[in-house]
Amino acid sequence: xxERIRTALVLVTIVLLCxxxxxNPIPMMALMLVTVAIGSFEWAKLVPNQFxxxxxxxxxxxxxxxxxxxxSWPYFWVASLLFWMVSLIWTKRYPKKTEWxxxxxxxxxxxxxxxxxxxxxxxxxxxxWWLMYVFALVWSADSGAYFVGRKLGKNKLAPHVSPNKxxxxxxxxxxxxxxxxxxxxFTALELSAMQLANFVILSVITVLASVQGDLxxxxxxxxxxxxxxxxxxxxxxxxxxxxxxxxAAAPIFALGLWVQIKFLGGF
Numbered sequence: 001x002x003e004r005i006r007t008a009l010v011l012v013t014i015v016l017l018c019x020x021x022x023x024n025p026i027p028m029m030a031l032m033l034v035t036v037a038i039g040s041f042e043w044a045k046l047v048p049n050q051f052x053x054x055x056x057x058x059x060x061x062x063x064x065x066x067x068x069x070x071x072s073w074p075y076f077w078v079a080s081l082l083f084w085m086v087s088l089i090w091t092k093r094y095p096k097k098t099e100w101x102x103x104x105x106x107x108x109x110x111x112x113x114x115x116x117x118x119x120x121x122x123x124x125x126x127x128x129w130w131l132m133y134v135f136a137l138v139w140s141a142d143s144g145a146y147f148v149g150r151k152l153g154k155n156k157l158a159p160h161v162s163p164n165k166x167x168x169x170x171x172x173x174x175x176x177x178x179x180x181x182x183x184x185x186f187t188a189l190e191l192s193a194m195q196l197a198n199f200v201i202l203s204v205i206t207v208l209a210s211v212q213g214d215l216x217x218x219x220x221x222x223x224x225x226x227x228x229x230x231x232x233x234x235x236x237x238x239x240x241x242x243x244x245x246x247x248a249a250a251p252i253f254a255l256g257l258w259v260q261i262k263f264l265g266g267f
Contacts, residue, residue: 038230041053047103062114076114084212092158135246138249145173165215207249214245
């Protein structure tokens with residue numbers, strides 16, 4: 001536990017420094033590239049692919065190329081959204097249906113990682129506090145689910161994928177997240193009734209997406225017969241084990257925020 005806490009403190013410190021210490025994009029982009037490098041290497045070990053290092057190098061190259069074409073970013077976020085919607089069916093049918101576990105996951109892994117890191121970078125560019133808000137949604141959903149699930153959890157959410165997750169825990173996570181949404185909406189933002197409704201809907205969808213991101217990674221690891229995606233983070237496992245929720249949450253929130261700003265006047 002001490003090792004886990006120590007690692008978490010180091011990670012939080014690095015992330016916060018990149019987010020708030022400077023408005024220069026280089027530290028944040030460097031952090032994103034490191035995340036992509038390690039995350040793609042770990043992904044290649046989980047799915048049907050034997051070329052770990054070339055795969056990671058390819059995903060890094062794609063990330064760099066797409067970074068210089070920001071008008072393409074929403075397309076990656078839309079692709080990510082579609083993937084997570086389809087993955088709901090896979091999670092529901094597991095382990096009876098596993099046809100999704102094939103070489104196409106190599107393509108999807110690149111799309112998901114690129115979409116996520118560019119979403120995180122985009123949110124940071126708009127304001128570090130938007131990124132901090134997404135982190136808060138994911139953390140509150142995870143914490144609420146953990147504590148409520150431990151006390152009240154009886155009905156399994158996805159027993160064949162993640163036996164410890166319960167429907168009661170999911171409800172607890174969503175409710176705690178809604179508290180965060182309300183606090184932010186009424187203390188940091190000035191929203192009309194329509195903007196408030198859109199903000200709440202987007203935030204709840206983001207929370208549910210974070211849960212699906214966690215479930216999907218658990219399902220892939222279970223199918224691959226691997227406990228952790230890696231061992232680079234003492235006490236935590238791999239990078240994917242730490243960002244699985246963000247892989248789904250960040251692109252979906254970034255896409256929703258992009259739509260709101262471009263077509264509906266922003267928040």
